[in-house]
Amino acid sequence: MGFTENQEALVNSSWESFKQNLPGYSVFFYTTILEKAPAAKGMFSFLKDSTGVQDSPQLQAHAEKVFGMVRDAAVQLRATGEVVLGDATLGSIHIQKGVVDPHFVVVKEALLKTIKEVVGDKWSEELSTSWEVAYDGLASAIKKAMS
Ligand code: HEM
Numbered sequence: 001m002g003f004t005e006n007q008e009a010l011v012n013s014s015w016e017s018f019k020q021n022l023p024g025y026s027v028f029f030y031t032t033i034l035e036k037a038p039a040a041k042g043m044f045s046f047l048k049d050s051t052g053v054q055d056s057p058q059l060q061a062h063a064e065k066v067f068g069m070v071r072d073a074a075v076q077l078r079a080t081g082e083v084v085l086g087d088a089t090l091g092s093i094h095i096q097k098g099v100v101d102p103h104f105v106v107v108k109e110a111l112l113k114t115i116k117e118v119v120g121d122k123w124s125e126e127l128s129t130s131w132e133v134a135y136d137g138l139a140s141a142i143k144k145a146m147s
């Protein structure tokens with residue numbers, strides 16, 4: 001079955017909630033990533049010299065971009081059934097930073113955990129699956145650009 005209107009609506013409304021507390025959720029997102037993959041810290045220019053995860057405009061901007069791109073992927077999946085990468089340089093950026101396949105799993109798990117935190121008691125299996133499907137479509141497009 002294709003990506004449904006309801007799935008798109010679930011992603012859109014939780015994306016709006018995410019932006020309501022961008023500083024808090026961004027720190028939560030990075031903290032979860034670094035719990036799962038401590039070595040990833042050195043990969044991010046704005047994290048490598050800090051102790052722990054400190055809130056900063058760059059940290060927020062990057063997190064907002066990642067979540068916003070997954071949200072866009074959901075919109076694309078609903079409209080066309082596929083995800084097309086807008087920015088062709090994303091492949092080479094990630095190769096250059098040393099990103100490998102298992103990192104995509106870590107980022108996915110952290111994204112889903114953050115969404116769970118964002119929506120609280122509005123969490124549902126379908127909401128989580130919607131984010132997961134959109135993320136997987138986007139991750140495939142980035143990996144293709146990396147290959
Ligand atoms: C850079 C998006 C997966 C690590 C970037 C940039 C974007 C982006 C848009 C360009 C810099 C920016 O404007 O923020 C995404 C999306 C992903 C993804 C949408 C998944 C669907 C990953 C994974 C890793 C990773 C799995 C590894 C942990 C990085 C690093 C940079 C980067 C280290 C450079 C950040 C810096 O400026 O220091 N990513 N990314 N990304 N990405 Fe990703």
Ligand code: ISQ
Pocket residue numbers: 029030033062063066107
């Ligand atoms: C992946 N790519 C770019 C920015 C990011 C920020 C947080 C987590 C993962 C990311």
